[in-house]
Amino acid sequence: MDRIEKVVMATAVVLLLIFFGAIVVAATNYGVDLPTCVTDRKPFTEGSAPFKLSDQPLRYEAHTVARMWMFDPPEITIPPGAELDLYLSSADVVHGFYVEGTNINLMAVPGAVTYQRVKLDREGTYRILCHEYCGTAHHLMAGTIVVSSQAVEEQ
Amino acid sequence: MSNQVLEERFVPKGAIAFFAALVVFYAMLWFTMYAELLGRR
């Protein structure tokens, strides 16, 4: 190996380390991280609409069950800026839970619960798609997240 | 140019330039995606 090749290799290593560093920064400084592993929740088969955990800060918790071929509940309504502890469980096969245009991208795997803390600042209706093949009607499995300040009091 | 001469002093300048361009291009695309990731928060 000559000097040029060593420089090339070092350059490649530096490039990859920069990428890796940027990812760590995204997690530590910007709170952009992967869904963490929760082991204190048993898989559940009934979903629940968001319920309030606290006012200051505004926090909710919701349980979603993915099953062939629907989400239970099909609609999740939260106020903008609220922190939502989202628990996701599958009642049958593997499903996906992807909220279009956001970083909410989860897998529902039978045997365990997926958890992510979610926060949506912009009001509007977001599409939830099942994005893992789950059988014949997979392409019809969808739901919505409604972010609306009016919806707060109903809960 | 004879092969003999080339054998002695072949420095892959073109490949170095190509690799440098590749690294810059990769970094550009990667950080575009990084901006997308942070922008979706």
Add this chain to the structure above:
Amino acid sequence: MNGLIKLPVESGARRLVLIEIVLPVVLLVLGIYAGLLQVLFRAGVIQAAEFGGWEYYQGLTLHGVVNAVVFTTFFAVAFGNALVPYALGMRLPLRWAWVSAGMMIAGTLMAAWAILAGKASVLYTFYPPLMAHPLFYIGAALLIVGSWIAFFNWIPLYRRWRREHPGEKTPLAVVGIFATFIVWLIATIAVAIEVVVLLIPWSLGWTQEVNVPLARMLFWFFGHPLVYFWLLPAYTMYYTMLPRLAGGKLYSDKVGRLVFILLILFSIPVGAHHQYTEPVISSSAKLLHAFLTFAVALPSLITAFTLAASLEYGARQRGARGLFDWIVKQPFFSMDAWLFSYLIAGLIIFIMGGISGIINASYSMNVVVHNTSWIPGHFHLTVAGPVLLAFLGMSLHLLVSYSGKQLRLKRWAVAVPYLWLVGVFIFSWGMMRGGLHGEPRRSNLGMSYLNPDSPFYHPEWKLFVTVTMIGGIIMTLAMILYFAVFFTTALSRRSGEAAAEFPLSEAYHDEPAGALANFRPWLIAAVILIAIAYTPMVRDVLRGTFNTAPGYEPHNPAPVQQMEGELDTPTVEPE
């Protein structure tokens, strides 16, 4: 090409390799047709659950299994059966080679029947608890074990060569093929456990439930090295043949060896990067796998430089000047070195495949793209780019040399890779941009999001799926040309002696192999790395899984056992 060393091949070996080349190309006709249907369904041109007797997800299963698993495995075995004896100057022992081919063919036919009969629409990742017909799993197991036997058959050859050539470097081509099959062997052990221990007894009804997170971990232990099993034969061609085809020399022999060893080390302990968004696996294990995935990107980055330098060397001899002239002065359309067009077109595609892969692997960045159409957009730039084109080109090369025929329709043969390149770039642009706008992968969009009558109609994706379809049609045209070339050649009259010949390159820097001379220390290191990467994952899976799951057939939301009436003694699923 002129001046290549020809080695005679006995008729048994000839027939073996030709069968292992022709059969998968015949199946590929089905796989490509299924691919064309995919883009038509997804673009909303076909707005139905099925077309021509194939359900969308059945066609998608066929497309993945045939193109990505059957075609690639057969090719790698055929390539090794031809190249290993050639590079070592030895004869291929035939008995076990035929056993291997027989198992692979039997397995393929079983799985193909299950898919075509509509009993295995579980896609090529066959994630439980979706359940396929037992023959789908048994077929897969036979295909894998058959390919192991092919590898075991070369090992005594290699050992004998080492004994007879003390102090000589193992030919780089053999290092490449052995790296391919070492990665394959280690990786497939996990999927063999998944299939044989978990899935076959479960699909036969002998066991009721399956541990899904465990099955997924085992699958992805295999699933990423699978990618390198695809890439390594292509890398073998790039390092050992591309420089010669381009009229140059391999810039550095040692870098070639280093790259192959690095791929043995790092292509396996990275499976969690396919499972970033899943429960059970802790973030620290995911981050560790992300780090190791960056390590496996390193050999590919080095390869970009080394191959460029090798190509530049050839071009400088033809009078290329300046910094970028060498790029133009390559034999892109050479009728003599036509294999070059397949290799170079694949490499150009791989520039985009490489960076999109690094993006996918980048931990949290994965949530932007995970399971969107970005992902198949990406891997069509790898497995349907460098891998497919190298395999297609080498299949033609093997067909020609092992049958003693002349390549027919040469102009078409040279046009195929460039037409494919244009098609796949258009296709992947559509898929990847669509993915960034939320378009899911593996979904019959024509039945929902791309159907104006559906409540799910999503017109924003129209542009992306249409572009994807245009790319897919161009790719199909390229493959029609390829099949015309392949079968016209195969059916033509023999015009010369059949012999093995490969355009093996010389090296510009031909240094001693040093620490890279033996596989053994690196194998041990690879196993240690795997242990480090997978110990926390195994622990997570064993601790974090609450319950196992019964099986489900894809068309029925009720579990399989329940449908069969809760029998105490489970029976084999009735036909």
